[in-house]
Amino acid sequence: METAVNDPILKVRNLRLTIPLGAGSLNAVRGIDFDLQRGETLCIVGESGSGKSLTALSIIDLLGRGIERRADRLEFDGIDLLKAGRSQMRSLRGDRMAMIFQEPMTSLNPAYTIGDQLVEAFRLHRKADRAAARARAVELLEKVGITAAASRLGQYPHQLSGGLRQRVMIAMALMCEPELIIADEPTTALDVTIQAQILHLLAELTREMGVAMILITHDLGVVARVADKVAVMYAGELVETGTAKKVFEAPVHPYTRGLLGCIPVPGRTQRGAPLGAIPGIVPSLISEVSGCAFRSRCAEATEACGAFIPHRVASEGSHSFRCVHESGRKAGAEAGT
């Protein structure tokens, strides 16, 4: 099937993920929609347990056993991932879509050399010979900023630091020139000093190679620097999506405003002043959740929040949010959080 160049590489409509439990079931992801254009970086932000990682894993079909995936549409470059068989998914994974995981310390197989693990996907998908695959591996190790790349091929994961291992993971994901990279909190497990380097590298490489990326993180500082689009996830729903500029400059949803309020700003946040926090906890997602999941923690909550929550378009175009209040605020409320 021919697809036009400007069609999105990834199309997600009403994605729902359910984890069956003994009594009921946990609705971990409750109907999310987004499009990802070629070469674009989408950052999914939200707190732990909001369904970010599951969303990522569901796209590449690596959900754990028993988790049910349903959607109206889930398409990668025109391929219906809902109907794709195991072998078709296998041929996509590692080739046209790749994933970078959170834990570089445990995501590499301790029994094989870096070289063996780097070339694996390339040899599987490209049927390349050993020499060509190793040359490609060296090229990518250099690209991710690893010195003495050729000699690294013979090293084992335990001989590398966490930062180096994550660079190797990035090189591994890029081996087959994928069109989509899913990076699930790729820097959470690293030292703060390394985090910025790795993210910078990731953003630079995806831009340079024209790879679309879904970057999952809860570091909003990161998002501001690398994202084209931002999707804010709360309790299994996207509460606000839009271009990074729009979402950061004019956040609408009370949760997004709360999140942004948690970041200290140099010059504006007083030394010793308490940092922003959102009181309360995420509601249980077991069985049906009605109305806005954020209302128990929301300063703007009214009775209407228990009913159906409409999708609203903020200002223009691609900036939308889900809230009963037309501007994300109770009628008559003062501006400023």
Add this chain to the structure above:
Amino acid sequence: MLVFILKRLGLAALVAVTVSAISFSLLFLAGDPATALAGEQATDVDIEAIRRLYGFDRPVLVQYWDWLAKALQGDFGESYYFKLPVADLVLQRLSITMTLGVCGISFALLTAVPLGVIAAIRPNSLIDRLALLLSVMGQAMPSFWFGLMLIVIFSIQLGWLPPSGTKTWVHFIMPTVVLGYYAMPAIMRLTRAGMLEVLASDYIRTARAKGAGEGRVLFKHALRNAIIPVVSLAAVQMGFMLGGSIVVESIFALHGAGYLAWESIGRNDLPTVQALILIFSMFYIVFTFLSDVVNAWLDPRMRAG
């Protein structure tokens, strides 16, 4: 890797020397060997003569050195009972025990590892339950009873297999099954537990994210990591099978080294007992060494130690 092997070899040599000293001193732990040899009716003069004849009157260290030097050349003295060189006696019996041990551990590994892997792929499935049942039975059933039951069924009732002897390979079938089945449960459970743990690990997810097929994920990525503790266990069990196959050897009248050890202890045939203990210990040392080498090959992290 070479440094690792040399280190382990050095360690193995040290253990071997220690073990040899212990097995030599057994001679004296059992009481005065001269008195034991002379028998109940012996006079003091007789005992003194025997003491001098066998050299028990020399300092212990000299005796140890003398014994060790000879042992290293394959001379373990003469059996008090058979009046034959111990080396010949042991060698002849050892071939039977070795055959049995190798067959037993092979049988155990070839059944336990695949079962453990399958059980781990489908936890709580029918095949997992069956494997568990099989391993509980293996652990609960005494070897002598299982061996006798096999003889009753396959030799007496069906007449398919010979009940005793060592003439052909057919004679080794039932002993192999009995000995192997004894070792199987532990190997199976360790394989299953190891595979379950490894399959849940992050690097298996990475392998799947690369588009590796199930076979590749299971055998290239998972099994290699899961099998490491199994190798160590199998080495210990192999050593145990050689020295501890007395029960099986007795049931099936295989006159192997285990049986010889048991006989020799009863007859106070100390040179034979000493030689057997030394040889069995050496086997343990060799197997442990080999398992360390295999594990270092499997897991590069172990090569440092």
